[in-house]
Amino acid sequence: MSTDTMTIREMCDAYGVTPRTLRFYEAKELLFPIRQGSRRLFTRSDRARLKLILRGKRFGFSLEDIRQLLDLYNPQSQNLAQMKRAFVLGQERLNDMIRQRDELNIAIDDLRQQLEWGESHITDLTNPQKTAAE
Amino acid sequence: MSTDTMTIREMCDAYGVTPRTLRFYEAKELLFPIRQGSRRLFTRSDRARLKLILRGKRFGFSLEDIRQLLDLYNPQSQNLAQMKRAFVLGQERLNDMIRQRDELNIAIDDLRQQLEWGESHITDLTNPQKTAAE
DNA sequence: CGTTACGTTTACGTTAACGTAAACAAATCT
């Protein structure tokens, strides 16, 4: 309670990221740690943002997308238009992911067939007498 | 039958790739077009290889993986060990793809929930009287 | 006071698969 801020290392340990990553996110204006001299102190707010960043990444958003989306959680932009834009962005991402998954499923089935084909081929090669007999 | 070879442009049109791509594949030793002077002439063999390359890409193989796999279709390497290696490579790729798909499915479900949440939020904002009444 | 740990800034390196541009040659169309 007394120390509501965390050092860079504490952050790294807490969220499984490297210092480089946190500095990178700051450079990209995704985080805004307090500066005490040259050191960074990450606030509660930074931690909330970092959680959202990591979640966004799991969703497959780019950091630039995430930066835009983070503004929504910023009290400054209580803007319906932007809100909807973000919502649309999410929908688009969802569609992308579904399409990707479907393509993956096709490729998986396709590859499965190829492998079955290859498997019998290899088994033949492993039992030369049968292959030779043919 | 008389012209069993194709120019670079014919190849591009036939397979939907750019000249740069074909030269790149040659540089990476995935294709071996005949050289007539400085011009490239792509043979039947090159076309077969290109088909496999494109299929491999759809499967998510890297070009380097594909280069290795292409050696299997080369009469030189009628090698069981290599054959099995390629087979294993295929299995691994398949496992990767299945894992990716499963992760995607999780992310999709997850994102769907977030969006439902967001949708009601936006609907609320669009009907201020209901939100204000709460 | 030396060393070890942790922090900083700056900037180049990495990976994949080509894209793009420059500068030129050869062949074909008109």
Added chain:
DNA sequence: AGATTTGTTTACGTTAACGTAAACGTAACG
């Protein structure tokens, strides 16, 4: 023949998200 098309080589540029290294400050430990 001039212009257009198609080709060539060489080499730097692109994108994302950091990794890695250099060169340095500072702060606590023993």
